Amino acid sequence: MRKFYKFYLLxxxxxxxxxxxxQPGDDDGGGGLEDGDPAxxxxNSKLILLAIxxxxxxxxxxxxSKKQA
Incomplete structure (x- = not known):
């Protein structure tokens, strides 16, 4: 039974x-391949800060980790 719960959770x-x-569908009924993609x-310019x-x-x-070993 415990394996079942682990499998269910996974x-x-x-x-x-x-x-x-x-993504939710369009309610206007039009949404097809002809519609343009959003911009x-x-x-963001803060990407460099995130990398640093x-x-x-x-x-x-x-x-x-070197100090602990």
Whole structure:
């Protein structure tokens, strides 16, 4: 019975991904291939800051793990 619950939980987590990223349909009845795509979102200028913070976090965790070993 416990294996069933683990399997159920795993399948729920994996299959919920499809539901959370699903896009709702158009209610106007027109939506087809002829409709244009929306304008793409611009890349934020703070992306460089995010990359720097990621590199600093990696260096911090590597140094921390070396001190523990």
């Amino acid at each position: 399948s729920l987590i994996l299959l919920s991904d499809f539901v959370t990223f699903a 793409p979102a611009p890349i 913070m990621g590199i600093l976090f990696v260096l911090y965790t590597v140094n921390k």
